[in-house]
Amino acid sequence: MLNKIIEQKKIELERLYMPENKMIERKSLYQALTHSDRKPALIAEIKKASPSKGIIRENFNHLEIAKDYKFAKVDAMSVLTDEKFFKGAIQYLIEVKEIVDVPVLRKDFIIDSRQIEQSVQIGADAILLIGEVLEPSQLYEFYQEAYEKGLECLVEVHSIDTLERILKQFSPKILGVNNRNLKTFETSLNQTQELAEYIPKDSILVSESGIHTPNDLNRVREYGAKAVLIGEAFMRLEKPSMGIRALYGEH
Numbered sequence: 001m002l003n004k005i006i007e008q009k010k011i012e013l014e015r016l017y018m019p020e021n022k023m024i025e026r027k028s029l030y031q032a033l034t035h036s037d038r039k040p041a042l043i044a045e046i047k048k049a050s051p052s053k054g055i056i057r058e059n060f061n062h063l064e065i066a067k068d069y070k071f072a073k074v075d076a077m078s079v080l081t082d083e084k085f086f087k088g089a090i091q092y093l094i095e096v097k098e099i100v101d102v103p104v105l106r107k108d109f110i111i112d113s114r115q116i117e118q119s120v121q122i123g124a125d126a127i128l129l130i131g132e133v134l135e136p137s138q139l140y141e142f143y144q145e146a147y148e149k150g151l152e153c154l155v156e157v158h159s160i161d162t163l164e165r166i167l168k169q170f171s172p173k174i175l176g177v178n179n180r181n182l183k184t185f186e187t188s189l190n191q192t193q194e195l196a197e198y199i200p201k202d203s204i205l206v207s208e209s210g211i212h213t214p215n216d217l218n219r220v221r222e223y224g225a226k227a228v229l230i231g232e233a234f235m236r237l238e239k240p241s242m243g244i245r246a247l248y249g250e251h
């Protein structure tokens with residue numbers, strides 16, 4: 001599946017949409033995650049579908065979800081912009097960014113430097129760079145290019161092997177452990193536990209995917225996650241904010 005997604009991205013690169021530059025105020029994801037009242041801090045995702053689950057939310061309205069997340073005071077929002085496999089859209093991110101005051105992460109498969117420029121233009125505050133998709137040297141180049149352009153990066157890895165290869169190159173400030181294997185779609189929170197000890201002390205550990213219950217949240221907190229990235233569990237609820245309160249045990 002991962003290969004299929006990357007092939008599709010290469011096709012899309014031939015007609016990359018590049019909107020006009022607007023003046024956009026950037027927000028720091030790093031700041032938001034380190035100054036959160038919630039432990040772990042929360043990145044809430046806006047996602048209609050996924051290749052592993054199909055359509056997750058039938059009546060999908062990105063702005064309604066963004067407003068509800070805003071009401072719940074999430075620390076950051078992640079917006080899927082991949083159209084083909086996640087039924088996302090660049091337009092969703094543009095519009096969400098206009099109505100929220102927290103950093104917005106662009107969730108997509110970045111394989112080309114032009115997508116970084118595009119992310120700047122559409123108003124993203126941060127982008128995802130996937131360790132299983134990019135060679136460490138390429139990933140580091142994109143990382144530097146993004147920071148030079150005022151974007152932060154969530155560097156995501158699934159395996160210890162990928163993490164080690166990246167850490168030989170550099171230490172990303174925000175490091176995500178994807179509990180889901182993008183090739184098999186298998187999800188296990190043990191992934192966060194196994195990788196946690198290798199995460200540099202100065203990096204923020206974000207546990208991503210497969211977090212549904214308060215027990216899941218407690219587990220990854222104990223493993224050392226300073227932030228979590230959650231999509232599906234909230235997308236299945238009419239009011240995602242209710243799910244957030246239940247998850248964190250807030251009243």
Ligand SMILES: O=P(O)(O)OC[C@@H](O)[C@@H](O)c1c[nH]c2ccccc12
Nearest residue numbers: 178208209210211229230231232233
């Ligand atoms: O919906 P979940 O299981 O809560 O997962 C959210 C997020 O981690 C997931 O969407 C994700 C993590 N890494 C990705 C890379 C590409 C696309 C999607 C993802």
